[in-house]
Amino acid sequence: MKPENPTQWSTLGASQVNVVVVGQDHSTAAASDWVADEKPIALAFNGISHAVMLATPADLEDFALGFAMTEGIVEHSSHFYGSEIIEGCDGITVQIDIAARCFAQLKEKRRNMTGRTGCGLCGTESLSQVVRALPELGSKESSIPAASITQALSQLRGHQTLQQVTGATHAAAWFDTQGVIQLIREDVGRHNALDKLIGAGLRSKRSDWQQGMLVVTSRASMEMVQKTVMAGFGTLIAISAPTQMAIDLARTHNLCLIGFAKPDRWTIYSHAERIEGLSK
DSSP, X not given: OOOSOHHHHHHHTEXXXXXXXXXXXXXXXXXXXXEEOOEEEEEEETTEEEEEEEEOSSSHHHHHHHHHHHTTSOSSGGGEEEEEEEEOSXXXXXXXXXXXXXXXXXXXXXXXXXXXXXXXXXXXSSGGGSXXXXXXXXXXXXXXXXXXXXXXXXXXHHHOHHHHHHSOOEEEEEEOTTSOEEEEEEESSHHHHHHHHHHHHHHHTOTTTTSSEEEESSOBOHHHHHHHHHHTOXXXXXXXXXXXXXXXXXXXXXXXXXXXXXXXXXXXXXXXXXEESOOO
């Protein structure tokens, strides 16, 4: 897929580089290629740096809000007052303004924090803190026709704009119960893509965005399930496999979890009753 407007792709998080293509007979040819951008993104809350993530430098306002919500830093989007993006020589800092009570709780949590990793566990004080207190999804979560899942999975790749250009990004997409895409975000990191999607949904303030199904182009780890439940989605569909801890968490919190998802075949790991039109 060749971008028509280089400025547009740069905004979405892709850069053009010169490369040498080697053919089957070891012949070479000069060419250009589009690659995914990856930059250090520092997230600072009320002026205090909290975490540095490697991410695609696009949709950072969505990322900031989604991260704050799914990491339990703010309890509601109304506690997130806004963000400012500051570009520097070493990366990008997102200055985030949150409610004073939330910031006080964050500072208390950080007293015992010695570090951080992409999976979010480094520096956790005790084993009991690995899985945070999560809301249990109620029976009000909508059922989804099996045909809608097939439709969503068939269309997903066509909506992965940055992946088609660079071949290096994950996506998190929200489809309604009819299998029609409503929102998608991409990033080099699977957690980042999910946080961006959740943040975008919260910023759009749509009343129905937590219904339907969430589709991710990655495995379903415990943290991916945890973020999904925190955001209130009723169904998570992963292109790759789930982990045992993710399955246990999904079953406990009434999340319908689907893995190894392809248009013509998928595996349901929890709450299969949520899917309509299945036959034995």
